[in-house]
Amino acid sequence: MKAAIFDAPRQMHVGPWTKPQPGPDEALVSVKAVGICAGDLYIYSGKNPYTEYPIIGGHEICGVVDSIGSDVTGVQPGQLVVIEPFLSCGKCYPCRVGKPNCCANIKIIGVHKAGGYADWVVAPATHLHPVPPALSPLWASFAEPVTIGIHACRRGEVKAGEYVLILGCGPIGLALIEVARAYGAHVVAVDVLDSRLETARTLGADVLKGNDDLLGQVLEQTNQEGAPVVIEATGNTKVIESTVNLVAAGGRIVIVGLVARGVKVQFPGLDLTRKEMTLLGSRTEVNCFPEALELLASGQIHYPKVATEFDLWSAPEVFAEISRNPDSVRKGVFVRN
Numbered sequence: 001m002k003a004a005i006f007d008a009p010r011q012m013h014v015g016p017w018t019k020p021q022p023g024p025d026e027a028l029v030s031v032k033a034v035g036i037c038a039g040d041l042y043i044y045s046g047k048n049p050y051t052e053y054p055i056i057g058g059h060e061i062c063g064v065v066d067s068i069g070s071d072v073t074g075v076q077p078g079q080l081v082v083i084e085p086f087l088s089c090g091k092c093y094p095c096r097v098g099k100p101n102c103c104a105n106i107k108i109i110g111v112h113k114a115g116g117y118a119d120w121v122v123a124p125a126t127h128l129h130p131v132p133p134a135l136s137p138l139w140a141s142f143a144e145p146v147t148i149g150i151h152a153c154r155r156g157e158v159k160a161g162e163y164v165l166i167l168g169c170g171p172i173g174l175a176l177i178e179v180a181r182a183y184g185a186h187v188v189a190v191d192v193l194d195s196r197l198e199t200a201r202t203l204g205a206d207v208l209k210g211n212d213d214l215l216g217q218v219l220e221q222t223n224q225e226g227a228p229v230v231i232e233a234t235g236n237t238k239v240i241e242s243t244v245n246l247v248a249a250g251g252r253i254v255i256v257g258l259v260a261r262g263v264k265v266q267f268p269g270l271d272l273t274r275k276e277m278t279l280l281g282s283r284t285e286v287n288c289f290p291e292a293l294e295l296l297a298s299g300q301i302h303y304p305k306v307a308t309e310f311d312l313w314s315a316p317e318v319f320a321e322i323s324r325n326p327d328s329v330r331k332g333v334f335v336r337n
């Protein structure tokens with residue numbers, strides 16, 4: 001089959017790769033649309049510590065079931081599906097307590113195993129979710145990033161009417177904005193780039209520029225109390241550190257943004273007891289795909305309209321361009337016809 005292959009940091013080519021065969025409980029999926037995620041850019045640039053080259057990236061995958069293994073029930077060849085790319089062991093402590101997203105042996109399709117930048121990809125049938133009829137493959141490929149937003153909002157117990165401060169308006173920030181809006185929250189989004197704030201505004205968020213007086217502005221908007229919920233989606237240490245100031249006493253902080261391995265984040269320790277805030281990490285998702293597809297199909301998620309479509313076989317040029325100029329594309333999606 002044909003695939004777009006990451007060969008080494010900053011080296012990628014389109015060429016032949018052995019066509020995968022589905023095992024007894026797996027399905028072979030013909031790829032239709034596959035998103036470009038920050039995670040893929042990390043593999044491209046050599047910043048993903050888990051990658052062993054060569055690898056086929058792409059974990060935001062929508063495609064048509066081509067064939068199924070002998071033990072598979074519930075999905076049929078010809079069905080349009082999205083793939084839940086996180087494969088957990090089911091045996092370790094986090095798996096046993098219902099947190100397979102933190103599995104000690106997690107394998108991600110498109111990171112540890114061949115992903116969607118190819119003609120075909122194999123996945124366990126249990127990880128396929130049927131796409132509602134209203135959705136195109138491109139829109140359905142947004143299910144995975146939307147699940148990240150859903151999981152973070154579930155972690156933060158975002159409620160209707162609540163003031164929710166979202167730090168960062170990149171692709172994941174936009175997913176957070178839309179999910180929190182769908183939950184009825186009053187969303188205030190922060191970024192340093194005007195172009196990103198403009199997009200956030202079109203999605204129904206109030207916006208604040210991430211400048212020196214952000215705390216003052218948030219206090220002013222919240223009767224000097226601070227934000228009941230702060231969701232961090234920049235991965236910038238200074239921004240992560242600012243969350244303890246921005247949150248209201250008794251409020252919740254959800255950290256979604258990633259920092260590099262070994263990087264320290266510092267808080268004044270007294271704030272943890274004085275404010276008694278709940279500090280939550282949020283990693284990928286747990287059982288969020290059905291809700292993500294529902295939100296997309298019901299028209300409550302709009303940001304796939306900012307996507308730029310690329311031909312999958314132009315991936316080497318597209319990755320070179322995006323890594324040179326990260327703000328040239330708000331969200332890229334490869335499509336195959």
Ligand SMILES: [Zn+2]
Pocket residue numbers: 037038039059060144145
């Ligand atoms: Zn992703």
Ligand SMILES: [Zn+2]
Pocket residue numbers: 088089090091092093094095100102103104105106
């Ligand atoms: Zn596990």
